[in-house]
Amino acid sequence: MPDITPAELKQRQAAGQTPTIIDVREPWENEEGRIEGSQNIPLGTLPQKLEELEDLKDQEIIVHCKGGGRSATAKAFLSQQGFTHVRNLVGGFQAYQQS
Structure with missing residues (x-):
């Protein structure tokens, strides 16, 4: 599954779409x-x-x-566990904040 850019995610959120988003950072x-x-x-x-x-x-x-590093690891792990539509947010939270 291709990764997603912050701009694409924000556009989808603005359109009312609510994909499942998992933050793999520490609390x-x-x-x-x-x-x-x-x-x-x-x-x-x-x-x-x-x-x-x-x-x-x-x-x-x-x-x-x-x-984006830890989430790339999470994407690979979830894909290995049979999750079929996992996407990594390109640039992570930092890029999302700046976009």
């Missing part, structure tokens, strides 16, 4: 700022949260972190 990072509607699941806890995400296996999931 303290999430407290400093977050994308509205996102849920915080730190990368290190993602394996333990798979059961909770099971219903989303065939739905679009957008993962993000601060700059």
Whole structure:
């Protein structure tokens, strides 16, 4: 699944679309700022949260972190677990804030 740009995500949000957004940053990072509607699941806890995400296996999931590295790891992990529509937010939260 191709990654998504901050501009594309903001455009979809402005149109009232609400994709599932998972913030894989640490809780303290999430407290400093977050994308509205996102849920915080730190990368290190993602394996333990798979059961909770099971219903989303065939739905679009957008993962993000601060700059895109951890979320790229999350995308690869979720894809290996059978999630079929995982997209990484290009540039992470920093790029989203600046766009």
